[in-house]
Amino acid sequence: MSKNNNKERIIDNSEDLKDKITESMDAFKLRADLLVANLKEGGNDGYDHSTSSAGEKGLKSGKVSELTVIAPLKDGGAARLKEILKIAGGNLKGATRVGTLHDLRFVFLDNDTRVLFCTAYDGDWDPYIDDFATKIPELMDILFGNVEGWPGIKDPSVKQFILDHQITAAGWYVGVPHLTVQDIRRHERIVKGINKALDEAQTN
Amino acid sequence: MSNDDNKPLTGLTDKLQDLKDEFGNRIENSDFETWLKGVKEEVGDGIEMMARRARGVFNPNLVTMQLKDIQSIVLRERPTPYFGTVVALKINNADVGKQMLSQVLPDVTGSEDWHKDMQATLSIVMTYEGLQALGVPQSSLDSFPESFKAGMAARAEQLRDFDVNAPENWMAPFGDKGDIHVGAAIIADTKDKWQAKLDELRDNLADHIDVDNPANGDVEILIEQDFGSNDNVKNVFGYRDGISNPEIQGSGIQTPSNHDGDPIAAGEFVLGYEGEAGIVAPMPQPEVLGKNGSFMVLRAYHSHVATFNKYRKDNTDSEEEAELLGAKMWGRWRSGAPLVLSPDHDDKALGDDPSRNNDFGYKDDPYGKKCPFGAHIRRMNPRDSEDFILSDVRIHRIVRRSVGFGEVVPPDVIEDDGKDRGLFFIGINAHAMETVEFLQSQWINDGNFMSLGEEKDPMVGLHSGDKDSDADNFTVPADPIRKRYHGIETFNTLHGGEYFFIPSLSALKWISELS
Numbered sequence: 185m186s187k188n189n190n191k192e193r194i195i196d197n198s199e200d201l202k203d204k205i206t207e208s209m210d211a212f213k214l215r216a217d218l219l220v221a222n223l224k225e226g227g228n229d230g231y232d233h234s235t236s237s238a239g240e241k242g243l244k245s246g247k248v249s250e251l252t253v254i255a256p257l258k259d260g261g262a263a264r265l266k267e268i269l270k271i272a273g274g275n276l277k278g279a280t281r282v283g284t285l286h287d288l289r290f291v292f293l294d295n296d297t298r299v300l301f302c303t304a305y306d307g308d309w310d311p312y313i314d315d316f317a318t319k320i321p322e323l324m325d326i327l328f329g330n331v332e333g334w335p336g337i338k339d340p341s342v343k344q345f346i347l348d349h350q351i352t353a354a355g356w357y358v359g360v361p362h363l364t365v366q367d368i369r370r371h372e373r374i375v376k377g378i379n380k381a382l383d384e385a386q387t388n
Numbered sequence: 389m390s391n392d393d394n395k396p397l398t399g400l401t402d403k404l405q406d407l408k409d410e411f412g413n414r415i416e417n418s419d420f421e422t423w424l425k426g427v428k429e430e431v432g433d434g435i436e437m438m439a440r441r442a443r444g445v446f447n448p449n450l451v452t453m454q455l456k457d458i459q460s461i462v463l464r465e466r467p468t469p470y471f472g473t474v475v476a477l478k479i480n481n482a483d484v485g486k487q488m489l490s491q492v493l494p495d496v497t498g499s500e501d502w503h504k505d506m507q508a509t510l511s512i513v514m515t516y517e518g519l520q521a522l523g524v525p526q527s528s529l530d531s532f533p534e535s536f537k538a539g540m541a542a543r544a545e546q547l548r549d550f551d552v553n554a555p556e557n558w559m560a561p562f563g564d565k566g567d568i569h570v571g572a573a574i575i576a577d578t579k580d581k582w583q584a585k586l587d588e589l590r591d592n593l594a595d596h597i598d599v600d601n602p603a604n605g606d607v608e609i610l611i612e613q614d615f616g617s618n619d620n621v622k623n624v625f626g627y628r629d630g631i632s633n634p635e636i637q638g639s640g641i642q643t644p645s646n647h648d649g650d651p652i653a654a655g656e657f658v659l660g661y662e663g664e665a666g667i668v669a670p671m672p673q674p675e676v677l678g679k680n681g682s683f684m685v686l687r688a689y690h691s692h693v694a695t696f697n698k699y700r701k702d703n704t705d706s707e708e709e710a711e712l713l714g715a716k717m718w719g720r721w722r723s724g725a726p727l728v729l730s731p732d733h734d735d736k737a738l739g740d741d742p743s744r745n746n747d748f749g750y751k752d753d754p755y756g757k758k759c760p761f762g763a764h765i766r767r768m769n770p771r772d773s774e775d776f777i778l779s780d781v782r783i784h785r786i787v788r789r790s791v792g793f794g795e796v797v798p799p800d801v802i803e804d805d806g807k808d809r810g811l812f813f814i815g816i817n818a819h820a821m822e823t824v825e826f827l828q829s830q831w832i833n834d835g836n837f838m839s840l841g842e843e844k845d846p847m848v849g850l851h852s853g854d855k856d857s858d859a860d861n862f863t864v865p866a867d868p869i870r871k872r873y874h875g876i877e878t879f880n881t882l883h884g885g886e887y888f889f890i891p892s893l894s895a896l897k898w899i900s901e902l903s
Contacts, residue, residue, distance in 0.1 A: 340670055364836050366839040
């Protein structure tokens with residue numbers, strides 16, 4: 185390596201270093217601001233809310249993961265999907281049966297040409313995709329058949345199709361990260377049972 | 389066995405053979421009970437031994453699969469008793485490997501003549517590295533599933549193989565501790581047949597092995613292990629095992645009633661056929677390589693029976709209660725009698741009877757008061773249990789061909805004798821990697837699917853014996869209130885495993901002829 189090249193490299197490095205210092209100064213200030221805000225205004229419920237990766241894409245906090253998808257719609261797809269969602273009025277019985285879904289929503293973007301689909305669910309979604317294909321194929325295809333290029337829930341390429349349109353959230357916060365939908369349902373039954381026993385003890 | 393004992397048994401076997409041979413042509417669409425009733429009438433008292441052999445009936449009218457081309461290990465039960473050897477090989481010279489393959493090819497057994505008594509069989513399976521070492525072209529290698537290409541050790545995250553079960557703790561030659569390329573297994577129903585077949589294999593191998601410096605040989609033997617049992621019904625914990633296997637549509641094999649409903653689609657177990665979703669899944673290419681093949685997951689477990697016995701003793705007040713706790717963990721009593729059919733005590737006659745010991749569902753046990761939700765057999769095959777999380781039991785079934793090693797430990801032994809014993813879990817399915825990764829992550833090392841929180845499978849889950857950890861709990865629903873056991877330990881530790889491809893007979897030929 186020539187002397188000249190070496191010199192250039194040193195100059196490059198120093199520019200780089202300057203950038204890094206400036207960057208870390210900015211990051212340091214943001215970190216300090218957040219720390220102050222947390223101290224002044226934050227609370228602590230004793231649960232670990234920190235996030236980690238939910239697989240190839242998506243974030244997970246405790247037992248709860250997020251799936252965020254933006255996908256183009258077929259011509260007239262938005263109108264059909266809106267009609268389906270209007271008829272359902274929130275009563276998506278197949279979603280109830282899945283048993284791991286905390287919530288899901290559809291939002292139409294860019295003059296109804298694209299759809300944003302977000303859901304919070306327990307654990308991993310991909311192990312169960314084959315189960316969706318044999319247990320609720322009609323519901324899946326009614327909802328997502330309006331998406332451009334949707335291969336069909338039974339098509340082996342469907343996992344990859346979802347991954348291709350999935351965007352990992354930049355931030356993810358879950359109020360009760362340690363509880364699954366099943367945990368919440370079970371705990372409710374236990375509390376009801378205990379209250380019933382306490383009420384009976386009181387009347388006797 | 390004395391001659392006196394031997395004679396009636398041979399007579400019965402012949403009788404059974406005649407009946408089975410006749411059956412296919414005689415009765416169409418009949419079931420196991422009808423057949424068994426017929427056998428009972430004709431042979432009378434020797435029924436128990438007969439019944440033990442009878443794991444199903446064969447009806448040629450129902451065959452739609454190419455049985456001849458499918459290796460026997462996929463569709464055929466091993467004989468009882470059985471004698472066998474498994475050899476793991478590394479191929480250092482592709483040409484010699486292929487030459488050897490063509491030499492042993494005539495000995496590799498297909499699945500036809502299911503109803504005839506099994507002779508000595510040879511099965512050949514290969515890892516991704518093995519296919520590579522034999523010179524399978526890159527375009528074909530690329531067409532295999534990602535999980536198979538990665539291998540079991542690299543899938544530790546998906547399999548939840550952490551801590552004591554982590555690949556870095558495995559024994560050679562598994563995972564990164566060796567290069568298993570080809571597995572060859574011989575199983576026979578007599579010692580003589582087994583030895584004869586093994587000698588044939590050894591002869592075929594002899595020329596290519598460097599005895600003094602194995603790594604320099606064209607072919608290297610990494611391990612050779614014998615297995616077998618005169619009484620294959622018990623695992624080393626002393627419980628009857630391997631009772632339930634799925635009935636496969638188009639195989640012609642009708643199993644005793646197991647509450648699976650209709651037979652499960654062929655494509656779930658063999659490549660190139662329609663699966664439960666009604667489509668033929670992608671398979672390795674070209675078609676001659678993929679079609680009629682399947683995948684095998686091998687997981688080698690060391691069993692800690694004394695630890696299991698001690699746990700039962702330490703956490704109960706009587707021997708009777710300790711036996712009940714063991715049964716609650718497995719879901720069956722030692723005899724194989726299922727808790728659902730005999731909730732309070734063992735029932736040997738029930739356990740021994742193949743027409744009854746698997747004939748149950750969980751509809752009558754909705755709260756798990758007979759068989760806990762967390763019991764091993766209820767987790768591994770929830771049958772008609774209410775599903776808390778949408779799942780299709782039919783697509784997570786696996787053909788089990790597990791073999792045990794080591795001695796059975798009596799229930800009262802609570803000190804480890806230091807001897808090796810355990811189980812080679814062998815699961816076969818057209819997407820076996822996916823299935824076992826699903827079972828390991830969702831049904832074994834988690835409890836959410838049965839609304840059990842973080843509880844894990846008490847028998848095969850990865851535990852830490854932590855009394856304060858929910859994951860080490862085992863909940864037994866009961867009247868008036870449930871009982872909860874804490875601090876479950878790892879009763880079976882993994883010491884290695886591999887993902888294998890089970891080529892069809894024509895695929896083996898295709899590989900052996902690659903230039």
